Amino acid sequence: MWYEHFTNNKFISMIYTNVPSLKNLRIEKIEISREGDRITVGFDLPFFADEPPKKWLERGYTTTYIEIDFFDIQEVNIKSSKNTYRGDINIKKDEADIFIVNITGTISAEIKAGSGIIQSVRGY
Template identity: 80%
Template sequence: MWYEHFTDNKFISMIYTKVPTLKNLRIEKIEISREGDRLTVGFDLPFFADKPPKKWIEGRYTTTFVELDFFDIQEVSIKASSNTYRGDIDICKDEQTDLLIVNITGTVEAKIIAGSGIIQTVNGY
């Protein structure tokens, strides 16, 4: 599963009985920072957590938002055909190089090859 490629993945496993695949997502941001050394991808998961934290229930949240940070960027390409970003995200690890390979397809297309990644944020709103 996609989240197994990241450190700090316990929280997402705690709030979902089955963590959703990254299909038909609303992609909120793709951000390059630290002079190209870090790339952030932020998106809404396709369905809300089935075991949300108490704060989310009390706040009447209905959407789970995730930010993934990638470091040691080896390659990046981005192309968009719309100003509404929707798509699928496929994340795998190249066994020979130990690099993360991220492919985003949809109204925004991106390819990211990175040395490492973390689940930076999992929030409800």
């Protein structure tokens, strides 16, 4: 699964019995920062956590939101013709341990990065 490529994946494994695949997502953001050396991809998972934290339930949250940061950017291509972003995200690593991220849908993007981290998992 996609999350297994990240060392910081324990929390997501704790709140989902079966972590969902990244299909038909609402993509909140693709942000380029640090002079192009970091790209943040933020999206809603397709269904809410099976075992959410107590405070998420108390606050009435129904959506799980993920932000992943990619660093050491080697290549990026982004194309979109709409202002709402929905699509599939495919995250894998190649034989040189480089992240290959492909986003397809109303936005198309390809990111090649040397490292990545699940920066945040939160509810709303």
